[in-house]
Amino acid sequence: MKSALYLCFLLLGLQVQSEHRSNLNNEQQEQKILHSTEDHSQAEGENSAHVKIAPSNADFAFSFYKQVREEAGNKNIFFSPLSISTAFAMVSLGARTNTLSQLHKGLAFNLTEMEQQEIHQGFQHVLQLLNDPHREVQLSMGNALFIDDRLKLLQKFLDDVTNFYYSEAVSSNFENSAEAIKEINNHIETKTHGKIVGLLKNLDADTVMVLVNYIFFKGYWEKPFNNLATRDDDFLLDAKNSVKVKMMHQNKPFNIHRDEKLSCWVVEIPYKGNAAALFILPDEGTMKQVEDALLKETVSNWMQSLEQRKIYLDLPKFSISSSYDVKSLFEKMGVTEVFSDQADLSGVAENTLLKISKAIHKAMVDVSENGTEAAAVTVIEMVPLLASFPPPPHIRFNRPFLMVILDKTTHSILFMGKIVNPAAKED
Template sequence: MKMKSALYLSLVLVGLQVQALHIPNRSGEQEDQDTPHSPAEGENLAYLKIAPSNADFAFRFYKQVTEEEGNKNVFFSPLSLSTAFAMLSLGARAHTLSQLHTCLAFNLTELEEREIHHSFQRLLQLLNDPHREVQLSMGNALFINNELKLRQKFLEDVTTFYDSEAISSDFQNSEKAVNEINNYIKTKTHGKFVDFLQNLSPDALMILINYVYFKGYWEQPFKSFHTRDDDFFVDAKNSVKVKMMRQSKVHNIHRDEKLSCWVVEIPYKGDVAALFVLPDEGIMKQVEDALLKDTVSNWSQSLEERPIELYLPKFSISGSYDVKSMFIKMGVTDVFSNNADLSGVAEGDRFMVSKAIHKAEVDVNENGTEAAAVTMIELHPLHGENCEPNSQGRLGQSTFTP
């Protein structure tokens, strides 16, 4: 069987299945679903409680991005976004909190708020396991204006659940603060992002950062001498020359007749795999519209080993997204306005999110994949007719009217 990825924009990278953290059992043996887990195993599996919500959010955000980006390449880390805003939600209250929960697909009738953060805690610990064969790291940081006094509860929670660093910074010296933040991001993403932040808002008080870095090697690397220049069709009429990798190997694949596409799993060394979707000619939109958690789950469970001749382009994709504008369209409005209730973050001032940016990059070659993503959230005091500066020029809590 021959499978060539250069068929009319027929390649969609669904992404690393980080929420699975293991390759599913496809040996035909039925796992005993009724076998009770030990307390230690139950603790380790706590991260699974948020997996469905994270997946639902990922596909909702994907559809929002594709609506706005049109035919542009799309690449982002939904887990970075979920983690950053879940961490911010520790300081959110009232309607601001409920909007964040709804956007992130967390249903508090099924999952208690503390369970959400405990699940992120376990997920971070598992992803940062130094014994994994893939290099995978994820972390968080708060850069705080040295005049800002965080509430002790918020500081304890972001440290406990999200292992966040709290770094005091002089935001009055904007250039120095920007350099400090950029150097942190550059180091944590192994140089994938340089000069991520261009400037701080004049009244910025806190910058919340989440980063993800991944580097994995294919279980069966492509031979570089098989890589050739070939056509990759960006639409039905236009093509570009790309470096096309080729290999004849046995892979886990699945043909979805209903959606008219092939699905190919390419494993990395270790317990992580990339899932590629190759729609038939003219079917791209149909497949994109069907990208849901259940769709991908069905694909993963239907994979079978078959020998194929696979063509895969070497590629680099980057994406930069104004999360603020996208979240507003997804129903998150209060946190970006004077209606924001982030009163659990710090003492005295009332805050809103002035800026939310997400950037991601991925490079795929004969040896494997390197990818990184950063989500940055900037907070500054509320402004407007209901919020007036106090005698020290800062926004006093007592002057705020919801």
């Protein structure tokens, strides 16, 4: 029996709130919105494949979060479920027998409800929509295969990863591992706009292919925070400990929901360009209760229950990153065979037995005041002066909270996280 050769996966997620933005005049802005709306309507009419895979991707996101939570302890959590599911869906193109069944189950796909072809068409459409150049959010997602000169891929696998996942195929010499590592790290650095540098430290001696998936998102708040209102404040780590943070402040209408059953506040902060961040603030002592209830039905219920209301909002600035051993996490979720000598990836390459030796994911997030250039739009707000109205609630994100970044065009969860210490930079 031939010895197994290795696939290495690098999965990257990046979400950035920028501190500045180049000027766009109103006419340009209107044109961009018009194009985005037209493209979205056209896409919805032509192909709803991305809608079909959205529930499974959401199920995967929450089950993966709960697995991460078990190991994270009191650390920040931040990852891109869409990056991870896209990469492993690509692998499933070459998987067979029980290896394929485990991948489908781990990714929450039920083949009695959709065909394999529909899964890949769904990801194809997500990639098309996310990479639409007319969108107002700066959003890009892509894949690359770095393939050793000695490995002969099956033409069907190469065609499928290119057609469905728009993957670049790069010929590499893995016998010179230092050069291969440098080439892959340079690719990652370029695609993440210099935010993730030197990620890959080493390669297994038998590595013959490295798959890289990246997602880069740079969003601008529809209603930016005024940096003059940002002040030093305490963030409560627990009952006894706190850290100093830069706390941003707004006093405006937001879509909010008070979930009395789960004892938490939900605040939606929209980005320009059909994306939004949900910030979930559990009451003291109820974080686990809220986390346990994280399901697509829960988030769907929150979204449907949002109502616009003026609030006093405090939200910390933060910049954090997290890294994960996806192989270890997947094995705990029951996806084991693809990493073992029993792996059946016979649909990938000719006359070569393959297994995945390594799968790592790194994501970072940077949240700050600027959602957009303040001068781009002027909003005049009028509120009734009626004493019978209850005072606006003061929602202070000054203790651990959850964050979900949604792309409304593709119905995708781009990123998920738990911020337990905004002052902790690194994972």
